[in-house]
Amino acid sequence: MTNTVQQQREALGARLRELRLSAGLSGSELARRTGWHQTRVPKIEYGKTKPSEADIRVWCDLTGAQGQVADLLATARNIEAAYLEWRRVLNTGTKRRQHTSVKLAEQTKLMRIYQPTLIPGILQTVEYARAILGRSIGFHHIPDDLDAGVAKRLERQQLLYKGDHRFHIVIAEQSLLTTVGNDGVMIGQLDRLLAANGLPRVVFGIIPATAELPMQVTNFVMFDNRMVMVEGITAELTITQPGEIAIYGRTFDILASQSVTGDAARKLIGAALDKRRARPKE
Numbered sequence: 542m543t544n545t546v547q548q549q550r551e552a553l554g555a556r557l558r559e560l561r562l563s564a565g566l567s568g569s570e571l572a573r574r575t576g577w578h579q580t581r582v583p584k585i586e587y588g589k590t591k592p593s594e595a596d597i598r599v600w601c602d603l604t605g606a607q608g609q610v611a612d613l614l615a616t617a618r619n620i621e622a623a624y625l626e627w628r629r630v631l632n633t634g635t636k637r638r639q640h641t642s643v644k645l646a647e648q649t650k651l652m653r654i655y656q657p658t659l660i661p662g663i664l665q666t667v668e669y670a671r672a673i674l675g676r677s678i679g680f681h682h683i684p685d686d687l688d689a690g691v692a693k694r695l696e697r698q699q700l701l702y703k704g705d706h707r708f709h710i711v712i713a714e715q716s717l718l719t720t721v722g723n724d725g726v727m728i729g730q731l732d733r734l735l736a737a738n739g740l741p742r743v744v745f746g747i748i749p750a751t752a753e754l755p756m757q758v759t760n761f762v763m764f765d766n767r768m769v770m771v772e773g774i775t776a777e778l779t780i781t782q783p784g785e786i787a788i789y790g791r792t793f794d795i796l797a798s799q800s801v802t803g804d805a806a807r808k809l810i811g812a813a814l815d816k817r818r819a820r821p822k823e
Contacts, residue, residue: 551588553616556609557600558586564604575599592617615782635674635683635690643697645764650706653763653793657713659721660730661762662694663701664710664737669730670694672722701740708743711793711800714750717813724817731814738806746800747809755795763789 561571568582584590594614601610646652654661674690700706720727738745761771769780769789
């Protein structure tokens, strides 16, 4: 068990302890009312024991916090799976993780994507995807299944053209400027963005470098209103708690409001293209 999982158990226990204290109940009194052994309450509150769903429902009933049930249940269900280290996610290579991305996208009506430094996978060219996944293979020292991983990443892009899926993609202007591969790769990728800018199922926005941001924000993807995935350096975080998802939704709305679309977005892409084409050939 990672320290992060234990920390999440402790955080859930702390939330339950706050509910108990707010209700004016001692630990022994709560245990008496539930019929539990008196040590069960402190074990739950300090993360030694993970509460069952029935435990959480009873706890909320006795503390008058029925409105907290959905969020607490989502937290408990997701504790073991919320934090997945890349060494576990990618231990067989990149294809399995890319397959998961395809399935998640297929099950989603509205996908909201924010990326501050790179072009999101669903808009990547073959060459750009190869450079990104190839770098991941080398960095994480995982099996080299580059061709299979790239093929799966590109498979997800079919959803841009079929079904009733919709995409709202917001990137920062830095994403246009970050070098992936070489100038040739970047020119092809920027041309791809110009084409994607007019897709009927896609709202594509770029946040200018001079825009004011609400806070420091890392990349994240929202799958309808049921899940958010955040990529860190060492692990992938999956968020399913309704309260947290709502915060990500508000954050995305703020970021989207700072972005430009249509002709203004094409102008930023064109400027990045001009810079690449003007660079001396190596």
